[in-house]
Amino acid sequence: MDRSVLRSIPLFAAMSDAQLDRMTAQGSARRIAQGESVFEQGDPAKAFYLLLHGRLKVTQVTRDGQQIIVRVVHPGDLFGFTRALGRPDYPGTATAAVDSLVASWPTESWDGFVENNPQLAMSAIRTIGQRLDEAHTRIREMSTEEVERRVAHAVLRLIEQAGKRVEAGMRVDFPISRRDIAEMTGTTLHTVSRILSAWETRGLVEGGRQKLVVCDAAALSRLAENAG
Amino acid sequence: MDRSVLRSIPLFAAMSDAQLDRMTAQGSARRIAQGESVFEQGDPAKAFYLLLHGRLKVTQVTRDGQQIIVRVVHPGDLFGFTRALGRPDYPGTATAAVDSLVASWPTESWDGFVENNPQLAMSAIRTIGQRLDEAHTRIREMSTEEVERRVAHAVLRLIEQAGKRVEAGMRVDFPISRRDIAEMTGTTLHTVSRILSAWETRGLVEGGRQKLVVCDAAALSRLAENAG
DNA sequence: CGTATTCTTGACTTATATCAATGTCGGTGG
């Protein structure tokens, strides 16, 4: 891991070479195979992470065994910096959706980094703030929208954050199941399956096993916005 | 406004007298009458605030006019520091549920405060982090729990954060309508009314116009946890 | 007092979950 890797990430863009070198010195990189987890819900938070390459799903299981997807981690995102938020353990499990590469630092390093670099602090605040915004958006959608619109919003977001051009349109660039989408929108895989089938008939998307291609994003947006 | 007021708030506890004085010098206090708003959704974020006394509800309205309650602001909470999160406008409206007193600072002051006081930055990160946690909890509840349990959780939270001992039990210490609870839990006032009526029959709560007293918190907790 | 909120309650409707069965894909091992 060298400083140019970090430099390319907005969170670290404003840091000096010396500061970046100090960070890279304390951190280390690690490869996570598809299906493996970086940490598990309830584990003591010994480190915080940055996704360098790949894609992760952060999930939570409720006491009665139901699972939800809290968020998808994209390259360049910080994750698992739970301790900085005042929690001693990880609130969820981070699983690699594809082979991934993560950088990690011991939690103890956090305070030092922040103290020596107010820019980093402000960036971090903005980052968490965005996440809070996203969470509120999700709450608003779950409170006021029906399932179909929620799914439409979720799919559009996936395309924005992880869309890849293919012949038929834009494809979600990591394996994503109907169940995953259900766990992101607070519904069941059955309902998601029905919705996607209907969309496929209308030519809006193309489905498949762990696969999703959006063919007509504009129509999907309309659907997401105007209740109809 | 003097420094002892701020000193009593965890967020500022670690600051030096000099720093606190600098903050109080740049800020000002303002009284908000019940029903008035501190700022409205979409207003440019010219200031950030701290609730000194009273109680606020932060609401959002969707394009089609549906309203949700994003959160309740309690004394000692920072709110409206949207700009620090990288947004130019307020994402919601903050309305006084009772006569309230707020301190405010121009948004431009934020960066200076943070740069000169890493402690404040770390406190702020923790604060937003907690809020993110709360948001995720709400998402999890809305995804996996039925309405009655969600309402139970919401009511218990209100009691924790704004409970006041009265003869019959613990009362929510500000006017709160059935509609408010509905907007906090993603349901309708009708359903909330039915649920509270049922609870009242079982002796768990005592209702009333804009009033809510929890008589048997233990039973309510049980209800909130074990699906039954 | 009358008018406006807030709340309650009943009857009905509907979106979505649940239950159940079947199909399809893709990798593993015989």
Added chain:
DNA sequence: CCACCGACATTGATATAAGTCAAGAATACG
């Protein structure tokens, strides 16, 4: 290489939680 197994997906039938519609009662307020 083919057969089989497990994970994922589809689709129909049915059940039900909670929303909608509607009417009225209670409480606060000017």
